[in-house]
Amino acid sequence: MADDDFKKRVRDDWRDSLRAILERARSLSSQAVLAFDLDSTLFDNRPRQARILREYGAARGLGALTACAPHHWDTGWDMRAAMRACGLGEADIEAHFSEARRFWQERFFTSGYCADDEAIEGAAEFTHAVVGTGAQLAYVTGRHEGMREGTVACMTRCGLVTPREAQGIHLLMKPTLQEDDDAFKREAHARLGRMGTVVAAFDNEPTHANDYRRKFPDALVIHLATDHSGRPVTLLDGIVSVPHFALGA
DSSP, X not given: OXXXXXXXXXXXXXHHHHHHHHHHHHHHGGGEEEXXXXXXXXXXXXXXHHHHHHHHHHHHTOHHHHTOOGGGXXXXXXXXXXXXXXXXXXXXXXXXXXXXXXXXXXXXXXXXXXXXXXXXXXXXXXXXXXXXXXXXXXXXXXXXXXXXXXXXXXXXXXXXXXXXXXXXXXXXXXXXXXXXXXXXHHHHXXXXXXXXXXXXXXXXXXXXXXXXXXXOTTSEEEEEOSOOOOOOOOOOTTOEEESOOOOOO
């Protein structure tokens, strides 16, 4: 299917966009490359966030935080909002916020804690559908190499396709935590281009989705409308937003 035909197949229904991607990938087989972010794209990391806040509450005797659940993080990555949703008073939020952020920083970007993540609806099935087309699948994440073990363990538990380089299933991670996420993902574009034809890219961060759109104008870029860092970035024209990966009947 020619690129123009591929774009015409993308209808107003976002599920049609996902189906068109699979069809395009099938037509190119191993030449096709599909890139997926992890956090808030394939994985829901609210369980990880909630666990950390529960542990902080237990360590500091803050009963309201010991009952923290994933839904308390529904407004995004704002820890103050999550504390408030748990029932902590404003004075206690301000008194503990800085220390809680340090406590979070020491745990969130670790292999042991990312193993708590859950798959976004339909994510596992969609990764298997991608591999079933014969295409290459590249996980391109801002997670660093120190999180590889926990990441793969979570993929296995959640039923996602796991990395197998020999079979064209790649996991591209930052060498260390200190690298900038935006810069790392832009550098990964060159590697993706060398793998084959980038058919589609999936990311929850508008900045990263826009970067894919600029670098690979013939690919379909999918924005996961879950949550993101909060930067005021407008999605470029042509990017399709989806709530999850479940294709339905």
